[in-house]
Amino acid sequence: MLESIRMVYGYDFTEYAEASVKRRIQHFMRLKDVKDVPVLAKLLLQDDKFFEEFVQELSVTVTEMFRDPTFYKSLRQNVVKRLATYPFIKVWIAGCATGEEVYSIAILLKEEGLLNKAIIYATDINQKSLQKAMEGIYQVESMKAYTLNYQKAGGLAAFSDYYISKYDGVLFDKSLRQNIVFSPHNLVVDRSFNEFQLIICRNVLIYFNQQLQNKVITLLYESMCTFGFLGLGNKESLLFCDKRANFEDVDRREKIFMKKN
Amino acid sequence: MEARRQYEAVVIGTSAGGLYALTDLLQPITSQFLLPIIVVQHRSKGQRDLLESVLQSKSRIKIKQADEKEKIVGGTVYIAPPDYHLLIERDRTFGLNADAVVQFSRPSIDVLFESAADVYKDKLIGIVMTGSNSDGAAGIGAIRRVEGVTIAQEPAEAQFPLMPDAAIKTGHVDRIMTLKTISSFLLDIGT
Numbered sequence: 300m301l302e303s304i305r306m307v308y309g310y311d312f313t314e315y316a317e318a319s320v321k322r323r324i325q326h327f328m329r330l331k332d333v334k335d336v337p338v339l340a341k342l343l344l345q346d347d348k349f350f351e352e353f354v355q356e357l358s359v360t361v362t363e364m365f366r367d368p369t370f371y372k373s374l375r376q377n378v379v380k381r382l383a384t385y386p387f388i389k390v391w392i393a394g395c396a397t398g399e400e401v402y403s404i405a406i407l408l409k410e411e412g413l414l415n416k417a418i419i420y421a422t423d424i425n426q427k428s429l430q431k432a433m434e435g436i437y438q439v440e441s442m443k444a445y446t447l448n449y450q451k452a453g454g455l456a457a458f459s460d461y462y463i464s465k466y467d468g469v470l471f472d473k474s475l476r477q478n479i480v481f482s483p484h485n486l487v488v489d490r491s492f493n494e495f496q497l498i499i500c501r502n503v504l505i506y507f508n509q510q511l512q513n514k515v516i517t518l519l520y521e522s523m524c525t526f527g528f529l530g531l532g533n534k535e536s537l538l539f540c541d542k543r544a545n546f547e548d549v550d551r552r553e554k555i556f557m558k559k560n
Numbered sequence: 561m562e563a564r565r566q567y568e569a570v571v572i573g574t575s576a577g578g579l580y581a582l583t584d585l586l587q588p589i590t591s592q593f594l595l596p597i598i599v600v601q602h603r604s605k606g607q608r609d610l611l612e613s614v615l616q617s618k619s620r621i622k623i624k625q626a627d628e629k630e631k632i633v634g635g636t637v638y639i640a641p642p643d644y645h646l647l648i649e650r651d652r653t654f655g656l657n658a659d660a661v662v663q664f665s666r667p668s669i670d671v672l673f674e675s676a677a678d679v680y681k682d683k684l685i686g687i688v689m690t691g692s693n694s695d696g697a698a699g700i701g702a703i704r705r706v707e708g709v710t711i712a713q714e715p716a717e718a719q720f721p722l723m724p725d726a727a728i729k730t731g732h733v734d735r736i737m738t739l740k741t742i743s744s745f746l747l748d749i750g751t
Binding site for chain 2: 318
């Protein structure tokens with residue numbers, strides 16, 4: 300089925316890690332009350348709108364602000380100083396989901412005095428997620444956990460300085476967004492589009508099989524300048540990819556790497 | 561249970577009280593054990609590998625945190641990492657994902673059990689132990705549907721009986737056993 304989707308629509312899920320994709324497809328089928336895979340396949344190939352919903356469901360990811368605070372702490376300690384030496388900093392957040400990570404990075408750069416000379420490209424395959432990321436509105440209930448994360452990450456201000464509350468939502472400060480470009484990008488089929496000093500791609504690779512992981516890491520590698528930095532998710536590594544030897548550990552525990560050559 | 565079935569894996573789900581229960585359960589088991597034992601223990605995401613080292617200090621069998629794409633082998637107890645769901649791929653490697661919480665949990669026992677049932681079918685043994693929520697109950701149903709073996713810790717013995725109770729209430733648990741008898745059963749089929 301994933302193969303025919305690839306051929307008809309050009310969305311390629313065939314190299315995704317199977318167990319997770321299967322779980323999401325089953326979830327989607329329950330949601331839509333579809334009884335079996337043949338029925339699903341038929342609906343997908345007949346109905347563009349149904350297909351669009353399917354793609355959204357398959358590619359949606361959840362995250363939080365300053366997820367894994369120690370990662371951000373390490374960025375502050377090990378990466379920021381070196382980024383500061385560039386006249387202009389380009390950052391790519393690949394697989395930015397609903398944007399929590401983007402605003403976290405923007406806050407971090409602002410506090411380190413680098414936001415004004417930075418441009419952050421935030422991309423995701425999922426249009427709906429991207430839309431939410433652009434709006435920058437989050438649930439007020441999440442703020443308690445995010446504030447705690449922010450403090451643990453070495454935040455320098457009061458977290459509430461960065462947003463305004465309205466009804467049950469909070470809106471993040473517009474000044475954070477000035478230098479952010481949100482754009483759709485599919486890591487599986489799209490190409491490199493710039494050269495970055497910092498790429499953050501966390502908890503994206505875990506959804507891919509080994510071949511695809513290797514391809515995507517190569518794409519990230521090709522999108523970095525020499526001595527550029529790459530931040531991965533906590534349980535992700537470069538261990539099995541061809542470009543392993545071209546990277547050097549900056550912080551092995553927090554999965555921050557530097558491109559050597 | 562039929563005389564001899566070639567089992568392939570054991571999955572265990574536990575929450576509150578799980579560290580003590582796991583310590584007791586694993587006590588008689590060594591690295592000679594032929595099957596992999598794959599565990600979801602609900603845990604705080606702040607502590608990345610404390611659980612593994614504490615459990616290792618009390619066990620004879622090798623304990624390790626499950627890594628992404630890692631090949632699953634016997635004689636090892638794999639623990640799901642904090643803040644990720646743990647899944648089994650068809651090629652007997654681990655998959656991780658950061659999808660939404662299931663039963664208020666990540667890692668979730670249901671997620672592990674359902675994906676393990678998909679892969680190991682009737683060669684899977686699923687065990688639900690002490691805990692104070694109902695994660696694992698749906699997973700036990702999934703294992704039962706593929707005719708794997710389903711076991712719940714005797715709730716009277718469990719420090720927190722709610723979780724084994726919830727599994728038993730589904731009607732899909734084959735055996736209700738004390739930790740001691742579960743250990744002997746495992747040794748019996750896996751050595």
